[in-house]
Amino acid sequence: MSTPTLTSNPSRVLRFDVAQRVTHWLNAALFSALIITAIPLFYGSLFGVIVPRHLDQEIHLWCGLALPLPLLVSLLGPWGATMRRDLRRVSYWTREELAWLRALGRRPLDADKFNPGQKFNTLFVGASTLVMLASGVILQWFRFFPVSWRGGATFVHDTLAYLVAAMIAGHVVMAFTHVDSLRSIVDGRVERAWAKKHAPAWARELDDATRDSSNF
Amino acid sequence: MANESVNREPRVAVGRRFFLGAGVLGALGVVFGGRVQNTVSNSLGTGLGGILPFGDRFRYYSITGTYPKITKKKYxxxxxxxxxxxxxxxxxxxxxxxxxxxxxxxxxxxxxxxxxxxxxxxxxxxxxxxxxxxxxxxxxxxxxxxxxxxxxxxxxxxxxxxxxxxxxxxxxxxxxxxxxxxxxxxxxxxxxxxxxxxxxxxxxxxxxxxxxxxNGYPVNGWIDGTTGPTNHNPQLA
Missing domain, CATH: 3.90.420.10 (Oxidoreductase, molybdopterin-binding domain)
Structure with a gap:
């Protein structure tokens, strides 16, 4: 990636538009608040260290309820074209992508904008968010649910919290070890050469799009 | 067209499966998770069960945000x-x-x-x-x-x-x-x-x-869910 190939195209291409970046950082803020406020709720000996328990609980509740909103808003509006296209990318996989994930990446792949590992991470966190939301609602409005469900919801919420926290930790580690990717969620762009190397199928798509638009 | 390269090959709806799977697992977890947790913690004992994330463990509550400190002597x-x-x-x-x-x-x-x-x-x-x-x-x-x-x-x-x-x-x-x-x-x-x-x-x-x-909790907090002191079952707990 240190030697960008010379093309007539601008050297940097848009990977994440403004709506996506705003959504990402709102998500990051909400997830951080949720994890930080979860710690004293879970390890009671620590509560009061950050904020009083009641406040902690309120913050956790409202951040949890708010968590799906940035993504939903980013998908629904006229600003959501890129987000919607990326959601389709993440949702529909080729056989090659499935095989690549099964081989844990030890297999050549004509990678899309996101590799199957990234797609897996996105789907896992997305699906988990819904399960966390549902189990969290049971825990908050427990009066409407049988006691055994409350126990089950506690089990689900706790177990999944660990898994999601681990996924997010992995995501953060990957971000800081892949600075080009990290930069693109800040200023939106990657080097075209980066795209050709890490997401060749997407790079060709961009080239096609450029060619198409220049015909008009 | 850009979409030609996207739609060229048959695709698998992985996302849908993920969300359906998570929904099913989540629902099973809510309905049966309590039982699983009890079985696990009974086989592990309170000690280990208290350490593992899915084991039984106390959560600590305080209204004021601190634990009052009272010695036995001053109690x-x-x-x-x-x-x-x-x-x-x-x-x-x-x-x-x-x-x-x-x-x-x-x-x-x-x-x-x-x-x-x-x-x-x-x-x-x-x-x-x-x-x-x-x-x-x-x-x-x-x-x-x-x-x-x-x-x-x-x-x-x-x-x-x-x-x-x-x-x-x-x-x-x-x-x-x-x-x-x-x-x-x-x-x-x-x-x-x-x-x-x-x-x-x-x-x-x-x-x-x-x-x-x-703050909205029942005054009579019977675990069996009854509301009156007449029909409680003290043996239940």
Whole structure:
């Protein structure tokens, strides 16, 4: 990636538009608040260290309820074209992508904008968010649910919290070890050469799009 | 067109499967997870189960955001109101009274549950007999050293054979985080009725809803979900 190939195209291409970046950082803020406020709720000996328990609980509740909103808003509006296209990318996989994930990446792949590992991470966190939301609602409005469900919801919420926290930790580690990717969620762009190397199928798509638009 | 390269090959709807799978697993977890957790923790014991994330474990609550610190030496339990002999008990006074031991599950209203917790303390009924409850008494109001939490029980509830003024829990003195040196343990009711850092018991002529009840919890926190003191089942917990 240190030697960008010379093309007539601008050297940097848009990977994440403004709506996506705003959504990402709102998500990051909400997830951080949720994890930080979860710690004293879970390890009671620590509560009061950050904020009083009641406040902690309120913050956790409202951040949890708010968590799906940035993504939903980013998908629904006229600003959501890129987000919607990326959601389709993440949702529909080729056989090659499935095989690549099964081989844990030890297999050549004509990678899309996101590799199957990234797609897996996105789907896992997305699906988990819904399960966390549902189990969290049971825990908050427990009066409407049988006691055994409350126990089950506690089990689900706790177990999944660990898994999601681990996924997010992995995501953060990957971000800081892949600075080009990290930069693109800040200023939106990657080097075209980066795209050709890490997401060749997407790079060709961009080239096609450029060619198409220049015909008009 | 850009979409040609995207749609060239047959695609697998992985996303849909992911979300359906998560929904099914989540629902199964909610319906059966409590049972799984109980089985796991019963086979592991309270020790290991308390460490593992999915094991049974206490969650600690405090209304004020801190744990009041009271030494055994300075501890006092003031019993007053409609009683023949208003008394202030020291920690040693309580220990000198006949002790009762219970092994009961601790069930929180929000769902978590710790099975087989050993408790030791003075049966509230014994304590009440000691001070002599007057005939016009209807209920008890409990106060906490945290200065915020309050609780209530009717006289009938207070006389149940599984309601303790507890000074030992899990085979050791009740810790500060658990409400020590002395807390209430109301076995047939949800955990919020088991007031921590017990400082005073007032015998009164009507039920005064406590802190959590003022925040919407049932005044009678029967774990079996019944609402009245007449149809409770003290054996349940």
């Amino acid at each position: 006092r339990l003031e019993v007053s109101g409609l009683v023949d002999r208003p008394t202030t008990f020291t920690f040693d006074d309580l220990q000198a009274l006949p002790a009762t031991e219970l092994t009961k599950a601790f069930q929180c209203v929000t769902g978590w549950r710790v099975p087989d917790v050993q408790w030791r303390g003075v049966l509230l009924a014994d304590l009440l007999r000691h001070v002599g409850v007057q005939p016009n008494a209807v209920a008890l109001s409990f106060e906490s050293y945290d200065g915020a939490d309050t609780e209530s029980l009717t006289i009938d509830q207070a006389n149940l054979p599984n309601v303790l003024v507890a000074y030992e829990m899990l085979g050791a003195p009740v810790t500060r985080a658990h409400g020590g040196p002395v807390r209430l343990f109301v076995a047939p009711m949800y955990g919020y009725k088991s007031l921590k850092w017990l400082s005073a018991i007032r015998v009164v002529d009507r039920v005064q809803p406590g802190y959590w009840e003022q």
